[in-house]
Amino acid sequence: METKIGIFLCNCGEAIRNIDFAATKEEVAQIPGVTCVNLSSNLCLKEGKEKMISCIKKENIDRVVVAACSPDFKEHFFRQVLESAGLNGHLFSMANIREQCSWAHEGDVTVKAVEVIKMAVNRARLLQPVKKKKFPVNREVLVFGGGFAAINAALQLSRVGLRTTLLEREAILGSETVELGSLCGFDISSMMSEVEGDENIEILTSAEVTAAAGKIGGFTVRIRKGGEEISHKYGAVVLATGYQTKLALEPELKSDINIVSQEKLCRMLEDPNLEIRPRTIGFMFDFSDENSRLSTLATLNNALAAKQKWDSEIYVFCKSVKVDGPGAEKLYREARDCGVVFLKCEARPRITADNGRVKIEAKDVFLGEDTILACDLLVAEELLLPSEGTEALSSLLNIRRDSRGFYQDENVHLYPVASEKKGIFFVGGCRGDLDLSRVLTDVSSVVVSVYELLSSGNILTEVEKVKADPQKCVACLTCIRVCPHDAIQLVRVDGGKEVAEVFDLACDACGVCAAICPAKAIKFRAYRDEEILAQIEAIGES
């Protein structure tokens, strides 16, 4: 059947001035298959939308081409217009005659505009509808970890009505969080009792994962606990495995009792039976690891506490003080006001043990001189590392890690809590150095994302955007190897043959598999080869 293409030209409220729309209209009306051409100046406003819908219905158009702004800007809007006119949203193609035509060139660009529209029409002729389908999903969530982030995430997930399982490797929940609680001054016990009393939360301690398979909506996870293994299905997985710290010290200094970690200093500060109060304390951070948000906060807090409790002289050696957390700037000013001295050094200071004291030699950049300090106690620099087992877990779940070994966000700015595999999320320290307020933000965004996915029990998604033809597939596994989202698997079809199948829920429609398939068995519906070739054919016709 011959397709009926409707072209809608829009001059974007007269923002496109160097295209002769009357001539363009005349010319594009000559293209075979084009039923009607409409000229408008406000296609994306209410009147334009209504006119478009009535025209589609009246002329019985089955393919729509809009020649106006960039598809990045309005494609989604026009797809919805098509759907309200009773057409499939994918039977739509856009010609960018504004950003990449009118605005990018000086002088009259009517010829180019006509050609760009011809390209879009050629593509539109070959477009195929993409159907939507509902997939059932499992409404349970698995949370890895037992720390502050994990407990918070489990509590909030349970609050929105999703059954949650907390899986902790240690024998008790929050063993390290209790210490952190005393460090940062919050009470974790109420949170713990709440999580233990919650009927919607199942707690598995001393448990570990031995195998994981499946995709979003149905991850099958094998959990070993106390000698027995169980297998269970979860709709989504949240990783909150946290971080660990390590002192960045030369090996010979590690046994020095006058060199301590932030945590040890906290305990000393709380100890009522401490015999000798250190009179001079040195702190160090931001030399080996640029990501020093947490050690900066710990230093500021502890320096203030030591000043108030012991009235010690405090010197802080650092490259720069990074105060990007809420309240951090205030803490820094407070510390300076009560006499904490900050020394900015470019190179890492030299530390030596010196008759029961610690000698620090550094070059201050502002004084320009070598500074030597003999202190009673040195709080050493801490390195932030992913917790043990991060590597094993990431290979089990098949997700990537960044250069420092932490889980890699899908997009650092746009989707910081999502992994590249749909349905797997990260919160807190396992994805980098985050202070508590940032961890809470993470928890909230993960809960919203998980709720969006699982709350209704099924997900509406476009199906067969990318489809492998079982007749042509030779099961060479190339697509399975290249798929960045792990969305392709082998399935057995009638006749015992194994072929590749794209799992629509996990697929992000990038088309890498379609381009690489040696047998040309995979078709990418929204950008089929024919469509791209047809666009190329239109170039230079005029």
Place this chain on the structure above:
Amino acid sequence: MNGCIVAFCCEHSAYPAADLAGKLRLHYPENLRVIRVPCAGQVDVIHILKAFENGAAAVLVLGCEDGACHHISGNTRAKERVKYCNMLLKEVGVDGRPVAMFNLSPNAPHKFVRAVNEITKIKKESGR
């Protein structure tokens, strides 16, 4: 196609960069024709060769920055394919038809214009 440049632009990086170039009124040669693709890794050898068959003077494949590909490794695949394509063209003796891959981010309109200018320069040098 009388000497057009065909640019395959990844919708996550190069296409928004091209839009931004227009918004900033950064002018580039008028003979550029942009084809929007979901990922540079989706551009197949056949697409590039077809462009040349239709008379394109040069082909650009524009994808995300190294290590920042929206689809993780699409840009590296595209680079390999462009390399392979150059080899093919050389083998069949139509050497001198420039195919080039550039990496850019969505907020880099200047880099987009530079890429277009660069390929135009190569095109002129090869006498097309």
